Amino acid sequence: MTKFDELRKRFPNLIPVQELRANVSITELAMYYGYLPKRHKGKARPVLEHIAYKDAILIKNTQDASQQVYQQVGNFTDSGTILTFIRNRLSTIFSKFNRSGEDEFKNVVCVLYDYLRIEPNQLSLIRKEASQFIEIGSKPAFSLDLFDLRPLEKDNYLTTRHISSETINSLEFIHKIASQITYFDPQKKKVADFATVKENPLQKHILFSNVAFPYYDGVSMEVTGLEIRNETTKLHAPGSDRYSSVFISNPPPKVKRFFILESAIDALSHKQLMHTQGxxxxxxxxxxxxxxxxPQQVNTIIRYIQSSKKVADWTINLAFDNDAKGHLYDLYFIQQLLDSKFPLGSVAVGLHKIGYCLPSKGTYSPFREELLDYIETYNKKVLLQHPMSFASDANEPSNLLIIIDETTDQTILTLPEANLPLSFLTKSLLTLSGLNKRICIHKSVSKDFNQDLEQISINQING
Known part of the structure; x- marks a missing residue:
């Protein structure tokens, strides 16, 4: 008897969604459809890749199918439960179940039903192979008591990054940065945890000082994580909430500008650059x-912005790095804000490419058609300005076109991970939605604002 037959006996009319999730793991389904484990990737969580479709996914909660979720590597918008995993791949991996005219959810369920009909012996083999890939341990709970934090020293790592004491002690950042002391045990030749150090005060250790930035989740004022930085270290302290928490500077009485950056050092650099401009x-x-x-960090930031006291003409400035990843973060941020007005569904279209399925309901038609017109105009300009870029293989990095793939029931956009097309789509979405009245794209001249600051410092030295 197959698993499908068993469930049908219990639920003769309709198998509940929670039962489907509990009986089909993403790991098993993915491996059945050709995904292979990347054993050299994913130290804590397994990574699977479908070579033909160049689709790599990371799995969380591998031991509990009912709680299992996935994320496409490098693309946080393509993430969620097994239902989302299937839905975002109906045009690729599961295309044979993508029946035109049928309800999308019905097509997703057909994939699950088909898998549950696998013969028990074959299912057992798949589960045995999938059981090899489990997460390593649970994360320790974060507590400030586990770290030796002290007031920031005068001579600290930030000075090597051209950050001035005036910037560190500005109203935005004063008391927002600390020194974190690491204890190295020369006998055991490893770092000792702070609890052990406190229990053995006479033990000799070699001390190293790092710069620590506190992270907050926007719900309470408690510190929920630490970013630790020095010349050779760039990490988050054990137990830190990296998914929902962000570093936040001191707020003014009323906020005019919100700047969102990839690093606290870039935030300090931006403040200092603004100072040099008066x-x-x-x-x-x-x-x-x-x-x-x-997505959780976006929610935290938006929650904080909504609760802040603001002037009438306040703005959000997306100031991520001036590279493909930074432009992609701009797009992700706007995509999440537009979810209710014009939802873009992420689809797997291959490595180093970003895929979106445009909403098909009639209410979205005006927005969709205008966006497609924008893209057609963009592609024509690119072809006129870069005619030689497209003479070779379409997969060359020089390809800047946004590919539109229209079928009878869906429209899919494929973008290369390059600054120009990503920036264009972001700005188009901002313009068509009207969000450009409140949200700005704010880029550094170099890769990031700290590099801009470094260049200014070098120019001043060279006089």
């Missing part, structure tokens, strides 16, 4: 996402 107003809040951007 802008000393205390009217901004700086956020750092710690080199990443998750």
């Amino acid at each position: 802008d000393n107003a205390f009217n901004a809040v700086y956020f750092s996402t710690g080199g990443q951007l998750t």
Whole structure:
């Protein structure tokens, strides 16, 4: 008897969604459809890749199918439960179940039903192979008591990054940065945890001082994580909430500008650059996402912005790095804000490419048609300006076109991970939605604002 037959006996009319999730793991389904484990990737969580479709996914909660979720590597918008995993791949991996005219959810369920009909012996083999890939341990709970934090020393790592003491002690950042002491045990030749150090005060250790930035989740004022930085270290302290928490500067009485950056060092650099341009107003809040951007972090930032006291003409300034990843974060941020007005569904279209399925309901038609017109105009300009870029293989990095793939029931956009097309789509969405009245794209001249600051410092030295 197959698993499908068993469930049908219990639920003769309709198998509940929670039962489907509990009986089909993403790991097993993915491996059945050709995904292979990347054993050299994913130290804590397994990573699977479908070579033909160049689709790599990371799995969380591998031991409990009912709680299992996935994320496409490098694309946080393509993440969620097994239902989302299937839905975002109906045009690729599961295309044989993508029946035109049928309800999308019905097509997703057909995939699950088909898998549950696998013969028990075959299912057992798949589960045995999938069981090898489990997460390593649970994360320790974060507590400030586990770290030796002290007031920031005068001579600290930030000075090597051209950050001045005036910037560190500005109204935005004063008391927002600390020194974190690491204890190295020369006998055991490893770092000792702070609890052990306190229990053995006579033990000799070699001390190293790091710079620590506190992270907050926007719900309470408690510190929920630490970003630790020095010349050789760039990490989050054990137990830190990296998914929902961000670094937040001190708020002014009323906020005029919200700046969202990838690192706290970039936030400090931006403040210092503004000072060199004569802008000393205390009217901004700086956020750092710690080199990443998750949906939960976007929610935290938006929640904080909504609860802040603001002037009438306040703005959000997306100031992620001036590279492909930074432009992609701009797009992710706007995509999440537009979810109710014009939802873009992420689809797997291959490595180093970003895929979106445009909403098909009639209410979205005006927005969709205008966006497609914008893209057609963009593609024509690119072809006129870069005619030689498209003479070779379409997969060359020089390809800047946004590919539109229209079928009878869906429209899919495929973008290369390059600054120009990503920036164009972001700005188009801002314009068509009207969000450009409140949200700005704010880029550094170099890769990031700290590099801009470094260049200015070098120019001043060279006189």
